[in-house]
Amino acid sequence: MTKVNDFVIKFANVNGSGSASANLMFAKTIFRMGIPVSPKNIFPSNIQGLPTWYEIRVNKDGYIARRDGVDCLIALNPQTYQSDLKELVKGGYLIYDSTMERKFPRKDINVIGIPMASICAEHYDDPRQRQLFKNIICLGALSVLFKIDISVLKGLIKEEFQKKPKLIEPNLHALGLGRKYAQENLSSDFGLQLKLMKQKSKKIMIQGNEASGLGCIFAGATVASWYPITPSTSLAEAFEKYLHMFRSDSKGNIKGAVVQAEDELSAIGMAIGANWNGARAFTATSGPGVSLMSEFLGLAYFAEIPLVLFNIQRGGPSTGMPTRTQQSDILSSAYASHGDTTQILLFPSDPKECFEMSVDAFDIAERLQTPVIFMSDLDIGMNDWVVDELTYDDKHNFDRGKVLSAKDLDSIEMWGRYLDIDGDGIPYRTIPGTHPSKGSFFTRGTSHDAFAGYTEDGRINAENLLRITKKFNKSTKYLPKSIRRNAKNKTDVGLIYFGSTTPAVDEAIDYLSEEGYDINKIRIRSFPFDKTLENFISENDHLFILEQNRDAQMKFLISNELEVDINQFVSILNFDGSPLTAKFIVDEFKSKVKNNKKIIAKVKKSRTAA
Amino acid sequence: MTKVNDFVIKFANVNGSGSASANLMFAKTIFRMGIPVSPKNIFPSNIQGLPTWYEIRVNKDGYIARRDGVDCLIALNPQTYQSDLKELVKGGYLIYDSTMERKFPRKDINVIGIPMASICAEHYDDPRQRQLFKNIICLGALSVLFKIDISVLKGLIKEEFQKKPKLIEPNLHALGLGRKYAQENLSSDFGLQLKLMKQKSKKIMIQGNEASGLGCIFAGATVASWYPITPSTSLAEAFEKYLHMFRSDSKGNIKGAVVQAEDELSAIGMAIGANWNGARAFTATSGPGVSLMSEFLGLAYFAEIPLVLFNIQRGGPSTGMPTRTQQSDILSSAYASHGDTTQILLFPSDPKECFEMSVDAFDIAERLQTPVIFMSDLDIGMNDWVVDELTYDDKHNFDRGKVLSAKDLDSIEMWGRYLDIDGDGIPYRTIPGTHPSKGSFFTRGTSHDAFAGYTEDGRINAENLLRITKKFNKSTKYLPKSIRRNAKNKTDVGLIYFGSTTPAVDEAIDYLSEEGYDINKIRIRSFPFDKTLENFISENDHLFILEQNRDAQMKFLISNELEVDINQFVSILNFDGSPLTAKFIVDEFKSKVKNNKKIIAKVKKSRTAA
């Protein structure tokens, strides 16, 4: 078998053994060679010594979802040999550390031994250096096998270690050791090859949390309050990094503040306090944190305080699977808090969109004076994705929404914090300290009238609540629109999806269309839902909804909020914590079609029509 | 106008002025006279000095919902004269303290002045005594006007003060002062009369929280951990009272423990810890507390720990209207916590059911090994309701569910905490300390296998989650059933309701039927929903759902969970915080019918069919 730029390589490692940076360099080399690549880091909720995997899909056609089956397994963790081996395709390659000779119970694969530990032992005395360079030696050997452009890899090493230049030489040396071994000992007919390609557009390889943290900088966020929790931590850390990079003043002081709170209750309280006081502030967390934040989310909703909350979803319920991905906080976020509450949600699908939506999120929150929950997940947030370069419109100005300045206040006779002046349900707010005698009010979570005064008059409170509903319903014009793409041939079968499953959907739709199934698709990007989605639903008689949770939460939200018959939808659900493969979608789709007479009819119709 | 046993009396008072006990005595006297009575306490979130009302409906036909319009207003709060006056019906009576003469801007009512303060001043020197007895003097005058059986009222006073017997005489004296004034000065043609009736069954007058607290005692609950919050506080306090009353051991120690926690996070943690350790434990709270508890609710759900949580709902969102009633925590309770979670809900409709369902709740929680959320509200929990006497089946034994004893463990080869042995999704649990070598396991909120071992294998975790879904779906057989009542004449119009709106519904249905609208009705008593509700929905083509919240939460829950078209339902919503009136329902129903062509057709059909 010879495959060029189209295969899956999987590294099986042990946590904390130094493999992560070598693996990343491997992926990045492929990226630099212009080849579409998609690495997924599968790591345990542990610091050292447990199994961890790094799965790299290379695909010249640009499919970057996960793919089933491994073409080349670099098996460096004896603990998991057995199960890892099963994933290897027939004729695939197994690469292992042959310092200790081993037998593998499969005849249909190619086994390549590289005595990594013994090369190390030969060249390094210090056991710590041995541990460190083993992975680089392996990388060297792989670069030969895969016929990697060595200048790219070397360049990368130089860059990686540019902050510690004295590490460059030793790393290049170790790389050389691996290359030498491979050149001298391994046959050159290795069937998987990486060949330089030309990228159509300028690409970067970046994680969603990094992009979001950066987005918050561009959005002008100044206060971040957070509490560590996987997989959201890297977002706050990225923000802090860029804050120091881009926001130092002439005295070396910082135009922004990051506080690690004592818990999530406090983290969101701080973000609310800062927003109330006119700064753009956010917090970032994951499921357990969102649960803890739900009381405060109700306050922000009801007192109408802008707030951006990044929810980087992981496997639930409870502490669940902290290092796995899911889309299972949809309901708990959309209806966060007791009483009647509905929250704005954003659904980014890749790191580029993380950047863009993070920038927009603050405009939306301030425009609507309400929390905006950014529904990312571990797959987007913590995996490296190849996306188009980030851009930013220098001309775009922050939309601070309806904030009254001292001048405004001077010219106003009567002002009420919760008066619906413009008929859009959005009231005018004031920032503390603005005006010596006008515009002060009392923010509260208790029932209040249009002047922010406490009231126990149920009708006045009800009116206020209805105004908030109005504001919510009219908010779609400020939100990212759904993206709809019709099948080439006319059909009334549609697929609804969102977030990190996007690459798998794109690929699956292509396969299905090759098999004659035409499917319209629409990607949701925000809640409340827009007209585009509403139309899509009414125009497609048969609808599939793909989501990564057990309870079909998006289906529920859609049928509720758009008031459509829930039976119109067929769910495709996955909640095992892994990023989706196109194959999963294709298989599920086909089996749903097979098992459901109504759908058979529909799909048949559209296929024959085509 | 003369009305016998059919009117509404409203007291307008000032908080903390001593009116509450006098008002209650008035209501209780009516109750003792065998007349159906329903008092509603409308109080502020304040301790002293703000307006408070006590509205008593008397209705010989047994309608105990609130009714619009006041027949007799006892206006003792000058602050609210103006607005109170508006509620008085034409020809109604206004009673006020005429120590200071006043004019009231309505000609169509009867004004009766009683110089309460001056009578007080005449007979009492101590200003504190004056404050105290003013209300009793008023009560005395009212007893004459309404022709109350004075022996009943006197008997009640003696009982009320039996713990402080020296207060009896002064109170009777004050009562006499009021009576004397009325007999000598007021005309005897007062148009509202109370006449002794014979109760059909033995009744009691009790608040829901009191009944729930008592129910927990009968259910064998031993641990209560709670944090004060209106309107749930009285539930924990009632439990504590009965604990001391019924559960002292021979040494004067208590067979139970009540802990006032430092907050709701802790309150639910304690209840979970106690249940885990084999005691029946509960916590009680309201909206803000439920939000704070949502992370722990996810743990209990996922680790499968029984738990009873009383949610006495109040007006939301946020701190909202702490002293008003709502049914607006349905979604946040049903799907409490992040990740995929679904919780068991119970919906009592009156204090009697509070007692019964509280007893059952612990059986259900232990049988299903999951939290049970008891969805009461301020109206049921803190108002006095006249209901049938409570009963209890001495033969009923606690259902502790699948708990393995030491003996059981001895006879079992292999045991796994989360193995589905019986195919009902309910695993077997063990209590710490049971067996020296068998049955220990590690309870956790992280993903786990059938043996409670930590796993990051997404498929194993998904299987476990599906088992929990199965358990949930099969749970209806342990839950209180919906109660369905068909209209006398065949119709396909149905009304779905639950909880404290029940009396209003009963009354409204009667009125509508008098007007020729036949309506089938069903009262939901638990979630997940049962077959009875499913059938009701499929048998009625047009369905109304009545609920006290803004967002039609029950409608959402039903359409989602029973997978029925949401458009099949027409919502009747109220969320002003007051207990419902039948009139509201009738008006809403009729206006919905008028405005909706589809319904017109339906309703017309059923009306002509009748």
Place this chain on the structure above:
Amino acid sequence: MSFIKKPNARHPNLPKNKLGLTRRDYEGALSTLCAGCGHDSVSSAIIEACFQLSIPAHRLAKLSGIGCSSKTPTYFLNKSHGFNSVHGRMPSVATGANLANRDLYYLGVSGDGDTASIGLGQFCHIMRRRLNMVYICENNGTYGLTKGQFSATNDKESKSRKGVDNMFESIDLAALAIQLGAGFVARSFSGDKDQLIPLIRAALSYKGFAFIDVISPCVTFNNHAQSTKSYEYFREHNEAVGFLDVIPENEEISVNYAEGKSIEVNVHDGSKMLLHKLNKSYDPGSRRKAIGKINDSRDKGEIITGLIYLDQNEEDLHDTLLTTEKPLNQLKKKDLSPGLKKLRQVNKSFS
């Protein structure tokens, strides 16, 4: 319900402060607390202190949690923005607000339930961070608004309204504050205007975290066993009917005593409290001595009042975080958004 005294007509001869404002300009809405509630006295003291300091009211933000005490910000400084947040979590909201604008005064008002129970974690952590604010705990040893449950500051072995003993160790918030790093820690009594007003002034002038634990008796839910004659009817009536119904109209308690002296205060319910005012010579400069002093007096059944601890090294969260001088909420796009050119550099680092 009572007034924070507020005569109806504007009197032209009212004394004015440096800003040309009268006391009236620092008042708030009508109080809805029980007549005689200590909290109202604290509100008056706050009004007076702000008047005396000539603080521009709109440059002060008043924040609170939930409780009778937490309602009080409505009753003073009408021209200040207020934030009545959620129960126990004012500290985090105040932290965020302060981060957003370092140039305002921040005054937090809380109760002992709000601070020492549900809010204890946040309270401890805000002190570690040395947030520049004044934090007043109106401490009545009870949950006023939810009707008289014990709070965590309630004295061990005192009795609740229902006659039950409090059985738990009480938390001394001042000692805790000193232990956890608050820079300014004082204790006072709501009725002692002569002491309280200067303390609030000093706290407002302090840079860093200033905590004042104000003993502020709850008229209605008194937690002490002994009772004087005048209360008999009310107590007995309430006990007889099984719930609290009649609440007497009470006068606010006020005291006046000299530094270095002790005074016995009769609380509304007739119980007594022994206050001891720190001597002029007392040196609040040592953390350890301050904690020792509190614990000593406590053992003697005395409550010391006055400025107990003062850290002269005034440093606040912004100093630690190296925040830029200009308030963050006033920075504009050009200060904040690095622009496309910088973004291109970032792109490079990921290519």
Place this chain on the structure above:
Amino acid sequence: MSFIKKPNARHPNLPKNKLGLTRRDYEGALSTLCAGCGHDSVSSAIIEACFQLSIPAHRLAKLSGIGCSSKTPTYFLNKSHGFNSVHGRMPSVATGANLANRDLYYLGVSGDGDTASIGLGQFCHIMRRRLNMVYICENNGTYGLTKGQFSATNDKESKSRKGVDNMFESIDLAALAIQLGAGFVARSFSGDKDQLIPLIRAALSYKGFAFIDVISPCVTFNNHAQSTKSYEYFREHNEAVGFLDVIPENEEISVNYAEGKSIEVNVHDGSKMLLHKLNKSYDPGSRRKAIGKINDSRDKGEIITGLIYLDQNEEDLHDTLLTTEKPLNQLKKKDLSPGLKKLRQVNKSFS
């Protein structure tokens, strides 16, 4: 990942305790912590203490929050029921468990993040309640499991993995515990078996709340600036690639020093820590002196170890609540349900 030493074969000559059990019977699952993590040493000490005390393992319940430290209950006492609850809220779960059955031993294990940040409120309140349990905080001044953020017990001005200064006052959990009413308060070092094992034994034998603050170094996320040669490659490599990737296999640190003596401990990252073991003559009977002692030593840069405070008056929550002697979870319907006759009386009171 490392072993709590667990040889494979059962050796017939292993020493047995009073119950006829060997140490092996007190072991747990294979540890998944980093090799050399202090927490593993604490687990060993717990195993040893329980073995020595001949505690029937099934009569002990082990509880924890979330964190590396909170994972450890899996690694000892296989025969005990365990409860890995949510982050910071083990105290409430332990309280409920203890209320349900006063007859078991309760051993809580937590970390400094778990205890001093998110869990601080619950930690303070469990002490006030004198819950009868042993609470061990495996204190490493960092958030191990989430990769090395500062915790609230981290020394002011120490540096994090990323080279940033910690700028906040550190919380001394032992001093706090004494201030808030814990009856048994000790501090030790994970590697000091000779001190730690007897302390755990004493804590398990104490009735009331026994707190042990165990300094338990994190191998991986060391918070100190200085570094010895041997670490260079790893640190530099990790810094260069911008995230933590290589974690060396380390030996557990153990120390041995006499009472009344001080010892300098080299932590994995090469920084030093000065431990001082309390003298035999030290009297742990005074609250105030104990707090003073801690603060004194701290000022000297010393960490005192040993039993710092002991309240001889052993009383626990059940004594205060007057709970019946028989564990509540063993009461049967006849003990609990008053029955129809009593219900009729209740009905009467509402008619």
